[in-house]
Structure formats: C-alpha cells, structure tokens
Amino acid sequence: MIDINDIIDIAPFSLEKGEKTKLITEKLANLTKHHYENCREYHNMLDACGFDPYHSVESYEDIPFLPVRLFKELTLKSVPEEEIFKTMTSSGTTGQSVSKIYLDRETSNSQQKVLVKIVSSFLGSARLPMIIADCPSVVKDRKMFSARGAGILGFSIFGAEKIYALNDEMQLNISGLHEFLDKHKGKSILMFGFTFMIWQHFLSELLKYSDKLDLSNVILIHGGGWKKLITQKVSQQEFKDRLNSICGIRRVHDYYGMVEQTGCIYVECEKGHLHASVFSDVITRRPNDLSVCEYGEKGIVEVVSVLPKSYPGHILLTEDEGIVLGEDNCECGRKGKFFTITGRIKNAELRGCGDTYAAGF
C-alpha cells in the first residue's frame, strides 16, 4: 500500500526506532516500486545504480537517493499529465534555477493532512488568532505556488482570524496589528512566517515605531532557511533574543522542511532540537563515501518522506549539513530522531525558500 490512510492516525512522535524503521522502510520500498513503474527517468536512474526495486531491503538507508537538485534540472513525475493539478516551485525569483514539484490531488491532500498532524501536536487542535509575517500578494497565483505561498497557505488552517503583518510594499500594518492584539488580548496567538522575512522586514520595521507591540502571547513558527541570516552573521540565539527584546516573543519554533517534501516538516522542540515524525526521517551521510554517519557526527542530510506519490521525491539527498543527535531520547519526550542543521554543503547553490525572496537583496 502506498497511500497513507493506514498510518495517518498514528501520533506523529510516538513510535520507537524498531517499529518506525519497519513501517517507513515498507512504505518507502513500495513508493520506490511505484516510481520505478511510473517515472521513466527514475526507472533509468535505478537501473543505472544497479538497484532492483523488487528485491527486499533491510532499511530505507539502502534505497538509492536522488540529489534534490535533480528537480531543478528534470521534469520528474509519476502520474499522467492530466492528473497534475498544482505545481510548486522552490523559488519565485528569476535568474536562479527552481525546483518544480508536480502534485496530484492525493499527494497534495496527504501533505496538508500530515502538516496538520505534526503542527497540532505542538499547538493543540484549537485554532488560534494568527499573524502572518508576510504580505498578502504572496498567495495570489493559485495554480503556481512559490514555497512561501504554499507555506503560508498550508499553515493558514491553524489560524482562526488572520492578519497579514506587512502590506505589499513590505511596510508594517501597525494600526491593524494594534487593533488585532487588542481584540485578542489574553489569548494565545499564532504567528507564522519565513525566518528571513521576520528578520529583515517584521523586526526591522517594528524598530521604526516607538510604541512597542506586545507579542508576549505569541507562539512563533518560522522556517525557510538560515542561509541569508548566516551571511549577515545572525545566529539562531541572536534571532531569538531580538524577538524577545523587541516584541516580547518567547515561544519560538523553527522548522526545517523543503518544497520537495512539503507536509513533512521537522519542528524544533522546547529543547531546541528538530524532530522527525513517523511520516518522514533523516539520516546524515559522510561526504567522502556517502556512508551513513553515527549520531553526533556531521554529514550531508538525507530526508525521506512517505508522502511523495506524484513525483519521485521520497528519498532525497539535500545540500544541507547537519547532525543527528539521537533517537527516541530527546529530553522533550518525543520519540524518533532529533537533529540540528549546521549549514549548507560547500559550493551548494544558494537556496532555501525564505531565501528566494532574499536573493533580491
């Protein structure tokens, strides 16, 4: 079975290593067969690797990965053209190559369902008033979403009443925000945005106003990559410190994810670690021979997800470096692997969906 109906109700951070590896390996092996049979390019690549998708594997670690960059260079899909109803891109800017991800209805639905499962396990199932730290125009084109638009739309489901913090000129909607905060005084408020947008626009705009916004009830979820902030020498700690000192935000969850595996995001827990849910996993590989790293050893991050059915993106080698810190024993109590991202591999092309906007700076 390659759909996810049989696993969607498993609590996202409840399975221990043995059980999870078995489950996810079976799903990924089935997806590998599906893509082998339905995507000619994928078929040829597996043949070229000498990998037989009908031969059973011990662990998903033994199934070949695709470099994530391939989605920029090739049109990869495993469903007929007429079933594609949405295309997602990693970037909206010109002059930079973009990943194109082709979605059919089923894959798109699974992505939204899994996103809800993962995020609700952090936020609870009640929807909260929501501040979107971006501008409204980012979700205008409904057929073609940039990663930023898709992220905002995907997260909108957690919001009850919503407000965009910025207008299309990237100025802060300060009066609107004050009104919104008055209205929802004493309630938890969800804020969502891309890391770079929050830094470059939201926080720096806020500094222009003398009357402070009190966002101490805000739970911030942000993602999209640190690349641009690293070049500005902004550390994760400084980002958090500034959020706290400028507007009082204390609850902050970074997340790691990519448009090639939308839905399966890795959310930062209270202890500062990114967590893999039962729907996906991470491993790190040594740059010299691509063998699997030990826990605690830095390597190139491979991500696997049970969701991609309309395109062969279930097992991908990213251009990020990270460290798997452990499995099943994070102090926050969640099961599964936990890890940290340390940066980009050398010579990788600039990319990261919050950064697609940043390329204009």
Place this chain on the structure above:
Amino acid sequence: MTNLQKYAQAFITCFGVTEDKLAELTYQSISEWDSVGHMGLIAELEDIFEIMMDTDDIIDLSSFEKGKEILKKYDVEI
C-alpha cells in the same frame, strides 16, 4: 433563510457555481475549490453559523454533502 439555504449560498458565493451543481460538488472537483478556495469557504461558513471548526474537520470537509454532516457536530442542523 433556512440553514440549508444559507449553507448552499456559502458555496455559491465562494465558488460561483449554480445550485444544481451543488449536490455533486467535491473538493478539487472544480478549480475554484482548491486549497485557497477551501479556506475561504471555511471562513464563510464560520461566519454565517458563528462557529469555529477544528483543523481535522476543516480537512474532512471534502464535499458539499460531507459538510452537512460535519456541521452537525457544531449543532448546526442543515
């Protein structure tokens, strides 16, 4: 207006469909009812019936008929 009329009107307003098409309407069966349109529909229904739906129910509301069932949970009889 009865609840059914209000309910039907929400779909007509959001997706620009005619009444005779409503019974068969399902999520993503028309281009207007995509993920963007869906959140618009939810906002409209929440407004009309003064309710706040859970995320799971938002996802489950996959057809005109299914929506009637879901709204029952919020004491809205269609």
